[in-house]
Amino acid sequence: MNPADRTATPRGPDPVGTLLTALEPQLPTAVDELQIATLLERRGMTDEEARRRYGQDVFDLSRALFLRLPARPHRPPAEPRTPRAAKLFAHGPLYAVPSLVYPAVLIALGGPALVRGMLLATTLGWVWGMGTSVAAHRLLGQGRPRAAARLWRRLTLLGLGVAVADAALLATTGDGGTGLVAFVVAQVGYQLASGILLFYGMEARLALIALPAAGLGTAYILLGFDADRAAPVLAAGAVTSTLALGAAWWATRPRGEATGPARPENLRPTLIGTLPCVCYATLSALFLMFNSVRFITAPLELAITVAPLVLGMGVLEWRSHRFHARAVALLRRTAATADFRRLAWRLLLRELGLGLLALAALGAALLAVLASAGILTARSVLLLGAYLLLGGAYFVGYILVNHGEFRLVLTAVGAVTALDIAATVAFSSHFAPYGEVPVFLVGCLALLALFLTALRLTIGRVAPYR
Structure with a gap:
């Protein structure tokens, strides 16, 4: 819409003019019809109310208000960009890498320890990673990339500490011992590190890091779960997790000088704002893990049916x-x-x-x-x-x-x-x-x-x- 096409703002008693007088102080400098519609919705305006009070739906009312605004510099909104398909397609296989090491972990720890460790690691990594990712995206949306990187580092370290403590406590309640702790920490570490690398668009680097564990894990499965071949697979899994964490730490390093005025390092509102997402991740993990855990040690035709979902x-x-x-x-x-x-x-x-x-x-x-x-x-x-x-x-x-x-x-x-x-x-x-x-x-x-x-x-x- 060309600003020159707008007419002068009426100040008469008509309902649309009265509404515009009330809304105009809240409108940004550069505005289009959709921004006005958004503002109306946030004020609780529905199509039914708009028709009853103004004789038109929210779209038409927003357009009428926009036409009556005084001329202002107008900049067309940028079209949203869709990330490259190839990068997004890679996310599924990258998420699946830890599962390729599970058969070797099963041989090393036994079924009960594998199940308990996988439940803890998958749930903790899922929920903690979701909360961290949402908070980092919000900081990035606020124009604070350095704060987002610092948040990734701090919460990743804290998440690893929680993983160690929880796994150590879990190891005291049954089989697994130090091997269980190592398994949980390695998987949580990979999940958190992969979240960082995907956040920064480093899918290719993560794929290169994960290649040894994926290759050896696949070979181990194809060769029939030979106990004598489990050790190299476990070592590759540990190395992959360590390298992923190192790459994630490098990705979140400070870059250049901070731009713009310094902002107070108050992350509490951002972290509180992630709580609904964390609750959703927790409930989703509970639903999936409660149903899937019984199939981990089931016959192969049941254990691998989750693969299409993960890969897709x-x-x-x-x-x-x-x-x-x-x-x-x-x-x-x-x-x-x-x-x-x-x-x-x-x-x-x-x-x-x-x-x-x-x-x-x-x-x-x-x-x-x-x-x-x-x-x-x-x-x-x-x-x-x-x-x-x-x-x-x-x-x-x-x-x-x-x-x-x-x-x-x-x-x-x-x-x-x-x-x-x-x-x-x-x-x-x-x-x-x-x-x-x-x-x-x-x-x-x-x-x-x-x-x-x-x-x-x-x-x-x-x-x-x-």
């Missing part, structure tokens, strides 16, 4: 970025709220479908391998389906979190997790063997359905796309 996480991440970028472009060329809501929902279903199609392709390849090996079972097909549905829930949940819909997200995942645990305890024995599989499948379907319902109710809001 980068694809889901890419499709979520594509959705946001295309939704922003759609918003800028849509004339009415109802049209945007309808088209955005269609776009969401398209991106979700493409993401699930990618996971299904990986799943079909896995089923073909299992069938050729003669170990494909109905339970493995059901469990694979559950993980595919969970991938869809992660995709929709990621968008909901980006939209700030934490109340809906936490309510949905909390309710599904509680009901899933109760149903597993009450009904899994009726579907033996591995009766947890159908219960988990229903839980994943319920989570996806609830997330889609929540997004259907909120997808037409303007604020998340600003």
Whole structure:
């Protein structure tokens, strides 16, 4: 919209002019219709209220207000950039590297110690990494890259300290000893370090670091879990974790001189602001680990069905970025709220479908391998389906979190997790063997359905796309 096309601001008694008089002090110097729509939404304005009071929906009202603003310098907003697909595709395999070392850890520590250590390491790394990443992104968004780097360093060191303390306490309650502590610290270290390197776009460097552990771990699995070959795999895993931490420390080194005025190092508001994300990560980890832990030491056809989900996480991440970028472009060329809501929902279903199609392709390849090996079972097909549905829930949940819909997200995942645990305890024995599989499948379907319902109710809001 050209600023010269705007008319003078009316000061008469008409409702739109009165609203503009109240809003104008809060409007930024450079403004477009979408910024005004965002401001109206944050003040609680809905389409129904806008039609009742002003005779038009939020989109049209925002445009009318924008046209009445006095001329100001106007700068078109930048188009959102989607990260390179190849980098995002690599995230899934990079996330999967620790699991390739699990068979050697199983030989070294035994099944019970592996399960307990994996539960602790995966949950701690997931939750701690999520909180740290969100806080660092917020600092970067505030124009504080040096503060973000310092935060990465401090919280990574603190996270490793928590891992040591928790693993040492866990080792006193059962088998594993110092080996259990080393396993937990190595995995948490890799998870936190990989989060830093991916944050700074260093996927290629992380892949190079992870190559020895991935290669030896894969060879160990293909050669049949030979106990005599476990030591090199464990050593490669330890070296990979150490090198990843070193690379992450280098990535967060101070660079150049600080620009702009010095800001007080008060991180408390930023850290407090991450609590909803941390709660979501905690509930998500509880839901996944409660259901998946029983399959770690199950027959191979069940233990590896999670692989398509892990390997395809980068694809889901890419499709979520594509959705946001295309939704922003759609918003800028849509004339009415109802049209945007309808088209955005269609776009969401398209991106979700493409993401699930990618996971299904990986799943079909896995089923073909299992069938050729003669170990494909109905339970493995059901469990694979559950993980595919969970991938869809992660995709929709990621968008909901980006939209700030934490109340809906936490309510949905909390309710599904509680009901899933109760149903597993009450009904899994009726579907033996591995009766947890159908219960988990229903839980994943319920989570996806609830997330889609929540997004259907909120997808037409303007604020998340600003």
